[in-house]
Amino acid sequence: MSKEIFYAKSHEWVEFLDDNTARIGISDYAQNEMGDLVFIGLPEDGDEVEVGESFADVESVKAVSNVYSPVTGTIKAVNEELLDQPELVNSSAMESWFIEVENITNRGQLMTEEEYNKYIAE
Helix, strand or coil, X not given: CCXXXXXXXXXXXXXEEECXXXXXXXXXXXXXXXXXXEEEECCCCCCEECCCCEEEEEEECCCEEEEECCCEEEEEEECCHHHHCCHHHHHCCCCCCCEEEEEEEXXXXXXXXXXXXXXXXX
């Protein structure tokens, strides 16, 4: 399976590591719109996430925003590095995953990169 990235309309990206596991972060577009991130609040390992429900919050110099889950499943891992260095998301949004989710039962409505680029261009 190639490393294909999918996107949600709420500006999260999803990279499926296999059929039931994925990493989730926010898009470069989203971090750019928010400005410099100063804080990221992440959930705990073992928490459940559901499509369309907030699982984290990010605070920038401009505002506080929620991060929504594009999939339903169980949190397998949290990127602890972001707790101390939220600015990593600004420097490399596509490398800075927030959570890893396993036992995915619903993938919501995901877009390909091409579809997402059209969506944000509108």
